[in-house]
Amino acid sequence: MSCNSDQPDMNRREFLGKSVLAATATVVAPGVMLTVANASEEGASSAVRWGMLIDTNKCADGCTACVDACNKENGIDLMQRPAGQADEMWNAQRPQWVRKVKLRDKQTGEISNLPMMCQHCEHPPCVDVCPTGASFKRADGIVMVDRHTCIGCRYCMMACPYKARSFIHQDVAEQLTGTPRGKGCVESCNLCVGRIDAGNSTTACQDACNKDGHQAILFGDLKNPESAIAKALKAESSHQIRADLELNTGVRYTNI
Amino acid sequence: MIKTQYRELYCSSPRYWGGLASLAFIILLGLGAAFHMEHNGHFVTGMSNQIVWGLPHVFAIFLIVAASGALNVASIGSVFGGPMYKPLGRFSGLLAIGLLAGGLVVLLLDLGRPDRLIVAMTTYNFKSIFAWNIILYTGFFTIVGLYLWTMMDRKFEQYKRPVGFAAFFWRIALTTGTGSIFGFLVAREAYDAAIMAPMFIIMSFSYGLAFFIITLIAAYWWAGRTIGDLRLAKLKNLLGVFVGAVLYFAMVYHLTNLYVTQHHGVERFILLDGGIYTNMFWIGQVLIGGVIPLFLLYSPAFTTSRFAISVASLLVLIGGFFQVYVIVIGGQAYPMNLFPGKEVLSSSFYDGVVANYTPTTAEALLGIAGIAISMTLVAVGSRMLRVLPESLEDPAEGECA
Ligand code: SF4
Ligand code: SF4
Numbered sequence: 001m002s003c004n005s006d007q008p009d010m011n012r013r014e015f016l017g018k019s020v021l022a023a024t025a026t027v028v029a030p031g032v033m034l035t036v037a038n039a040s041e042e043g044a045s046s047a048v049r050w051g052m053l054i055d056t057n058k059c060a061d062g063c064t065a066c067v068d069a070c071n072k073e074n075g076i077d078l079m080q081r082p083a084g085q086a087d088e089m090w091n092a093q094r095p096q097w098v099r100k101v102k103l104r105d106k107q108t109g110e111i112s113n114l115p116m117m118c119q120h121c122e123h124p125p126c127v128d129v130c131p132t133g134a135s136f137k138r139a140d141g142i143v144m145v146d147r148h149t150c151i152g153c154r155y156c157m158m159a160c161p162y163k164a165r166s167f168i169h170q171d172v173a174e175q176l177t178g179t180p181r182g183k184g185c186v187e188s189c190n191l192c193v194g195r196i197d198a199g200n201s202t203t204a205c206q207d208a209c210n211k212d213g214h215q216a217i218l219f220g221d222l223k224n225p226e227s228a229i230a231k232a233l234k235a236e237s238s239h240q241i242r243a244d245l246e247l248n249t250g251v252r253y254t255n256i
Numbered sequence: 257m258i259k260t261q262y263r264e265l266y267c268s269s270p271r272y273w274g275g276l277a278s279l280a281f282i283i284l285l286g287l288g289a290a291f292h293m294e295h296n297g298h299f300v301t302g303m304s305n306q307i308v309w310g311l312p313h314v315f316a317i318f319l320i321v322a323a324s325g326a327l328n329v330a331s332i333g334s335v336f337g338g339p340m341y342k343p344l345g346r347f348s349g350l351l352a353i354g355l356l357a358g359g360l361v362v363l364l365l366d367l368g369r370p371d372r373l374i375v376a377m378t379t380y381n382f383k384s385i386f387a388w389n390i391i392l393y394t395g396f397f398t399i400v401g402l403y404l405w406t407m408m409d410r411k412f413e414q415y416k417r418p419v420g421f422a423a424f425f426w427r428i429a430l431t432t433g434t435g436s437i438f439g440f441l442v443a444r445e446a447y448d449a450a451i452m453a454p455m456f457i458i459m460s461f462s463y464g465l466a467f468f469i470i471t472l473i474a475a476y477w478w479a480g481r482t483i484g485d486l487r488l489a490k491l492k493n494l495l496g497v498f499v500g501a502v503l504y505f506a507m508v509y510h511l512t513n514l515y516v517t518q519h520h521g522v523e524r525f526i527l528l529d530g531g532i533y534t535n536m537f538w539i540g541q542v543l544i545g546g547v548i549p550l551f552l553l554y555s556p557a558f559t560t561s562r563f564a565i566s567v568a569s570l571l572v573l574i575g576g577f578f579q580v581y582v583i584v585i586g587g588q589a590y591p592m593n594l595f596p597g598k599e600v601l602s603s604s605f606y607d608g609v610v611a612n613y614t615p616t617t618a619e620a621l622l623g624i625a626g627i628a629i630s631m632t633l634v635a636v637g638s639r640m641l642r643v644l645p646e647s648l649e650d651p652a653e654g655e656c657a
Contacts, residue, residue, distance in 0.1 A: 067604070082297075088612070092305055092606065093298075096305070099607075100604060102601040102602040104599045105597060105599075106598065129385065130384055131386035133381035149379055150372075152367045152368015152372075153386065154309060157305065158441050159440065159441055161592060163305070163605060167305055168297070169303075171296075184294075184369040256595070256598075
């Protein structure tokens with residue numbers, strides 16, 4: 001084996017110096033340009049806190065009106081299944097902002113149905129863990145993702161106790177202007193933020209549920225004692241799902 | 257005491273160039289795989305909204321954890337003193353940098369938007385442990401780089417100890433930070449344990465040293481230089497201690513989890529009926545990564561066998577890989593318990609059922625390329641810098657304390 005131990009030493013120092021310089025520059029640069037993430041909260045006021053109350057007694061078995069309405073409202077139905085993708089995989093990879101869950105109580109056998117979506121936590125783990133601040137909570141309690149700063153690390157999905165978030169696994173051919181969407185970013189229910197900011201007082205899922213005559217979903221301002229939702233919450237006992245985590249969710253459920 | 261002479265790994269042998277060429281080929285394959293994933297989107301992987309971190313994360317976390325452990329040899333040498341470890345310090349620093357870089361490349365290329373690296377580097381949410389990790393990683397490069405410098409440049413020798421101490425603490429922080437990524441996922445039962453961070457530290461010791469031993473033996477074989485038996489025996493015994501400690505921590509982790517009633521489900525899953533995860537735990541982590549290496553390291557039949565030491569180190573790495581796999585993927589596959597006391601009859605999004613995950617070739621290629629990147633950096637680095645002593649023959653009688 002030929003090992004030349006007489007390598008000339010000429011360029012070693014120069015090389016060393018340059019590489020250290022370059023390395024230092026890469027490391028220091030981010031610190032110099034460091035800016036603290038600021039969530040854009042145009043117009044959202046902390047005088048309100050948007051939330052939802054879901055009456056599981058009224059939620060009908062087999063009904064998917066809210067899911068369908070959400071898919072339409074947010075352009076989720078425009079997403080195409082990639083060619084050749086198996087059912088189960090597509091189901092695990094397509095966005096599901098809201099899903100229907102059917103439960104049976106292990107003790108009593110009681111059956112309940114409910115829609116499950118982002119719970120709009122007051123202390124959202126998804127916001128705490130997001131490295132860039134893309135996952136943020138508005139002053140009015142709506143938790144959402146800034147599509148322009150999300151790097152697609154999916155840490156928020158790991159942190160969300162409710163599996164409420166969806167990663168976009170493929171190219172987006174068609175989308176609605178109100179709900180920008182992009183491959184490689186994360187999204188979730190935003191309580192129809194576009195409608196609310198435009199002055200509407202209901203969400204798409206609530207409208208659909210009412211239209212079908214179930215009235216299981218009530219959306220409104222939790223902080224306004226005169227609002228229907230605040231009154232309903234005062235009148236009957238409601239639950240937070242995984243209340244033990246003390247996230248103080250904005251979405252509450254009765255009769256589970 | 258004879259002064260240690262360091263010299264670049266200068267070989268024109270086909271061994272070196274052939275090795276580099278095959279590493280480059282593996283890296284190219286990995287980059288191709290990453291492009292395939294980014295171009296099509298993650299639907300071409302086995303990852304989903306259920307298993308959000310897949311095989312690339314297993315590789316990345318494995319390498320990052322090993323990186324901080326690889327620095328151990330340098331720490332022992334210059335912080336705690338000791339003629340056996342001291343000459344190995346430079347190489348240990350280089351290996352640490354290489355492993356971290358390899359791991360970070362994988363992590364970066366698996367992002368949904370790797371093109372937004374600049375966003376990740378400039379926009380920090382200081383509440384996020386992930387953001388702190390970015391700072392810890394970049395800091396690690398700087399500090400270990402400086403540490404290497406102080407070890408290599410006589411002019412800065414007086415800074416060697418303080419910088420060495422800084423590097424030592426930084427790496428402990430780095431591993432704690434990596435472990436804490438899981439610690440913050442309170443809703444997932446498998447990760448809800450205080451022992452996670454110290455367990456990651458001890459894992460890093462073990463994987464890092466195993467990497468160190470393998471690369472050291474390989475480099476000296478490449479260059480046709482010698483390593484003394486005594487020196488290898490020291491490293492080997494240390495590895496044995498670490499492997500034992502990892503087993504011990506894994507045991508404590510599962511025992512404490514068994515103590516917490518709510519965690520019985522996930523424990524049963526990992527230890528008894530989790531299928532592939534149970535197999536990976538018992539066969540991969542415990543047997544391949546623990547029991548067999550311990551036997552190879554301590555059995556009198558193999559006292560000075562280099563082959564046995566290399567195989568043991570390799571098995572430690574394989575077992576460690578399975579361990580990280582069980583933590584990362586197994587922890588996600590086990591369903592979160594959203595509705596205590598209720599049974600899920602139906603859900604359009606797999607509530608209450610174990611999640612499926614079948615990694616694709618692309619994911620594996622990207623992960624393996626991470627290891628190749630680390631090894632390339634080490635190979636090129638030791639050719640350009642004086643990190644490897646001319647000879648690692650055992651110190652003369654009486655010199656080793
Ligand atoms: S439910 Fe999940 S996505 Fe929604 S705010 Fe809470 S943690 Fe975030
Ligand atoms: S995926 Fe996007 S929103 Fe979620 S934690 Fe990462 S950067 Fe934040």
